[in-house]
Amino acid sequence: MATLTFPLSRMEGHAQVVVEISRGTVVSAHFQATEYRGFELLVLGGPAEQMPVIVPRICGVCSTAHHVAAVKTLEAIYGVTPPPVALKIRELLMLGQLLQNQATSLFIFTMPDRVGAESLYDLAERGPEEVAADTVAHALQVRQVGTHLITLAGGQFIHPVKAVVGGVTSGLDSEGALKMLDELAWALPIASELFDAYWEASLAMGERLGTWGDDAPACYITSVGGERPNYYGDVLRVLGCDGEEVCTIFPADDYQQYLIEEEAEYSYARKTSYQNQVMRANSLARINLAQHMDTPRADGYLTRFHEAFGQPAHAIMLFDLARGIELVYAIERAREILVELLDTGQVDDRADVKVPYTPRDGEGYGLVEAPRGPLIHHYRVEMGKIAQAEFIIPTVHNLAAIERALRVAAERYVTAESVALELELAVGRVVRSFDPCIACATH
């Protein structure tokens, strides 16, 4: 038996892929997360009210999602409802993260695969000439608009601080809000152009490779749904493997009745499944469940996507295109919210950004839709201290699906005679389609 180990890059965190082969047959394809810090244990005994500052440190890529999830969990325990303007500011935070993350995944992580470069920075010198020289600059600038939006709504773009129990620490300043509107107006056509080019490059790559990766049906899980997308999170929705029209809907509190979590001997990350079937989270899950995005350009892309690939669509490279739709949506939706706040005089308005609260012991769940899927925090608080903490991480919902897709790729490139060199590139493409986050998955 031969064991092939593939180091991974252009993704968050420490992981590798291990493929075992015997006489030309793929025996196993494992995704191995190799880091661990132990957040569920290290927060034990700490004051519950410090969680919104401590838990963003689970992940610098996803810190906004953890920050908001921690605040929502404490609000569930304390029985607090934040004022509407605070909820709008938190929605802006989540949109900033969506914009930043989808730009990172599309341009920094996966675009190099489409042109055969090692990184976005190399793209201009190594990629084909038709790649415009300013693609690199534009890609980084669009991504930065997302980080600026997080800074405006969260104080700083990594480990934000503004969401607190009962609301936010301060409103938006009008000068910052106006400047942000200009940035978003600039970003919309540029992001659309980049996405159009990315879409074409993806089609070309699919044609060249002769595959879009694992395209067998799977279940899809997300907390985005309802009339219009809402990344702030309300309930979980699972679309069954048979693509049935009606989703299973349940609150975060009941997740253990629906999702099974298992540990593996080869990885620090757990793995979840739904009714023993392979489940997928992240962009494709949301786009498969979306009827409309409710913003003009994103709706145009959504229609084009559903018409071209069907609904639900299953090929894994479609995760990347689904991210592009969300990139455009995040820009459009953030503009709408800012315009609304400015028009209704809800900036620089300190009085209404926070309500008072009284801490109390209890147990609660906080759900948000992070870029990688639904994120659940679950705390039990005794004497004001954390007695139990669980973090149910979106990447964990995708690990079984990643391993299935890795196996599909391995079986394509391993024969009795040889292992094609393309396998190493295929492994990278498969993993990046799912945009896993290992710091979160292992925490």
Add this chain to the structure above:
Amino acid sequence: MKRFAVVQLSGCAGCDVSLVNADAWVDEYKLVYMPLVVSTHDIPEVDILLITGGVRNDEDVYKLRHAVKRAQMVVAVGTCAISGGVANLGDRDEVREVFLAHHQPHLAPRLLPKCHPVDNYVSPDLYLSGCPPTPELFMAVLMEDQDFQASRIVCQECERSKLRDMRPTHLMGFQQGQVDSEICLINQGYLCIGSSTRGGCRAPCPRAGHPCVACRGPSDVFIEKDSEVWFGSIKRVFDSMTSVPSDEIEAGLRSPQLALFLFQFSDYAGDDRAARSREKMF
């Protein structure tokens, strides 16, 4: 063109993501190794090596020792590289036992008993503190920017006004209260450490209404001294501006959210290693 590399040990990648926002280096440097954004698996000879994250497992030790051999200059970046960071909250008496009893997958890298700072294994030439350091700070280090101006302390970079006649008698919880947008957070009863925390970040947290948690560590005045000296100074600030009882301040400073950052330059190993010198701090 000069070359630099980034080695990420166990951490949250926040430092690395912050660096991605710093793009002024693109014309001066070639980024030759940084797994987060570049697909290369070996570190060539580099002018500058940035290390983020702490040493949590045996693979981190190997990666760290292997990488520094290739570098002219080594920079320890962020709270985890400097002290072990947030993962060290697991090194408390009440948690250590559950931690050691926790399931470890036998085919993954072995955990060390605690998360170590990188200078337990190698000697950095520079420490860039912050959780994470801002893109501006990264650029100042990479570009060796002589014009970079930083205030001595965060307080000087925060525009809130201090009032003489507003003396809180108790601390306000970190999540509690309505924050006034103009007045110093200490006047409002928040345990803000900005008055002695190293400047250079431009005070994003207190400006947004959240007290400074001291992620940049102490200013030059305290960097070479015992953490008790720093604590003493923080207490004197609160004595002069508030009527909050000293034991309340003490308990707040030792709570996880602040201890995580306030002890980052004290000696975790408990041996008599020399303090990090102020010349090596950025």
